[in-house]
Amino acid sequence: MIPKRETDRGVDELLREALGDDLPADVAAGMRERIDGFRAGKTRESDSPRTAGTGAWLFRRTVWAALSILLLVAGILLQGARASSPLADRISAIKTASLSLDQIRR
Amino acid sequence: MNKAGLLYLVFGSVAAALMGFTGREIATAFRLAAGRPGPDDDRRKSAYFWEAAARNAWMLGALGSALNFTIALGSDSGSIGEMAGRMIQSLVVILYGLVLAVVCLIPAMKLADKSGAEAAAASPARRAARAAVSGRILGYVLFAATVALTILFLTGGQPRGGPLSLGRILLHGPAILVVFGGTIALALFAGRGVGARALTLGFAMTGVIALLTGLIQALFGFAHTNIEEISSAVAFIITAAAFALLGLVAVAAPLEDREVMDGRREKAGPFSRLFWVVFPLLTFICLVLTFIMVVTPMTKPAG
Numbered sequence: 001m002i003p004k005r006e007t008d009r010g011v012d013e014l015l016r017e018a019l020g021d022d023l024p025a026d027v028a029a030g031m032r033e034r035i036d037g038f039r040a041g042k043t044r045e046s047d048s049p050r051t052a053g054t055g056a057w058l059f060r061r062t063v064w065a066a067l068s069i070l071l072l073v074a075g076i077l078l079q080g081a082r083a084s085s086p087l088a089d090r091i092s093a094i095k096t097a098s099l100s101l102d103q104i105r106r
Numbered sequence: 107m108n109k110a111g112l113l114y115l116v117f118g119s120v121a122a123a124l125m126g127f128t129g130r131e132i133a134t135a136f137r138l139a140a141g142r143p144g145p146d147d148d149r150r151k152s153a154y155f156w157e158a159a160a161r162n163a164w165m166l167g168a169l170g171s172a173l174n175f176t177i178a179l180g181s182d183s184g185s186i187g188e189m190a191g192r193m194i195q196s197l198v199v200i201l202y203g204l205v206l207a208v209v210c211l212i213p214a215m216k217l218a219d220k221s222g223a224e225a226a227a228a229s230p231a232r233r234a235a236r237a238a239v240s241g242r243i244l245g246y247v248l249f250a251a252t253v254a255l256t257i258l259f260l261t262g263g264q265p266r267g268g269p270l271s272l273g274r275i276l277l278h279g280p281a282i283l284v285v286f287g288g289t290i291a292l293a294l295f296a297g298r299g300v301g302a303r304a305l306t307l308g309f310a311m312t313g314v315i316a317l318l319t320g321l322i323q324a325l326f327g328f329a330h331t332n333i334e335e336i337s338s339a340v341a342f343i344i345t346a347a348a349f350a351l352l353g354l355v356a357v358a359a360p361l362e363d364r365e366v367m368d369g370r371r372e373k374a375g376p377f378s379r380l381f382w383v384v385f386p387l388l389t390f391i392c393l394v395l396t397f398i399m400v401v402t403p404m405t406k407p408a409g
Binding site: 090092 | 280294403
């Protein structure tokens with residue numbers, strides 16, 4: 001426990017004396033107005049463009065992440081299935097030709 | 107001598123410089139390299155420019171070799187011996203790149219030495235020099251034109267029988283999917299704060315993984331005596347190496363250059379520097395291995 005300081009004690013007594021009864025009506029109304037204004041501001045902030053921008057950024061990021069995984073998986077699966085391409089076909093033809101040449105030499 | 111490779115390297119280096127630096131920064135770098143005096147901040151940036159020029163030459167050399175190698179493989183003309191000769195000649199481009207890189211490293215070292223002592227005390231108020239958009243567009247147009255003209259020049263004199271168009275030879279779908287998918291995934295994983303380094307990491311690491319995957323698949327092909335498997339793996343290696351290098355040269359490196367020149371970073375990241383040196387070297391080794399795999403006759407085991 002933090003010991004209560006002498007100065008704090010003095011302020012407490014002063015407040016107790018000054019605000020012994022309920023708050024005056026005009027002061028209470030002013031306070032309510034300020035609290036409502038603060039709450040309304042917080043609500044507006046949650047709907048602000050900044051938050052909307054963060055949401056859009058997260059959405060874009062998720063889409064990019066999904067797309068990248070999709071590309072990666074498609075590439076791996078196609079390569080695993082030995083997907084044919086003109087370059088692969090050409091290499092295959094060269095290797096077959098070199099094999100035939102080797103067999104002729106023997 | 108590979109004249110097309112040499113011209114590609116010179117014009118490609120000019121284009122790569124324009125993609126990452128403004129005309130004023132390039133002019134300052136040449137002026138300071140010629141021994142003119144200049145403020146310490148300009149010296150530091152000029153030293154970085156020459157280092158980037160060396161890096162570009164080295165990576166462009168490897169990219170040129172990979173493209174040239176693919177074209178040599180795809181050509182229908184001549185015997186296997188002639189085709190093997192063209193494939194070996196394509197590897198000369200990386201040698202040109204290495205020589206040009208060494209030439210560019212000399213002013214980089216000289217300028218770094220002179221500005222090194224005061225670099226730490228350089229004014230924190232860095233000039234936020236923005237690259238002129240027109241200069242960057244010019245760089246990209248020149249780069250695309252250089253690559254396209256080199257390919258056209260290399261294939262121009264060779265008859266191309268059958269359905270083997272140039273675009274189809276250079277594009278092995280699975281490798282392109284893996285390189286771009288992996289790069290985007292790694293860049294997203296690295297996050298926004300890493301900046302352009304994320305793209306360098308993405309392209310280089312995906313390229314390395316693709317090269318190793320292709321090599322392992324090719325070795326399995328030899329073990330299974332399956333020519334289709336070996337061919338698919340070799341096509342995967344070549345295309346993955348070419349596209350990873352293209353991404354590094356045309357996307358990641360210019361963005362990192364802009365970060366340094368705009369003062370957003372002091373210098374390029376240590377991992378980026380490592381990748382810029384190591385990945386082209388790995389590409390070269392894989393191209394040599396690929397050449398051996400293509401020209402080595404494969405005999406089926408008896409029985």
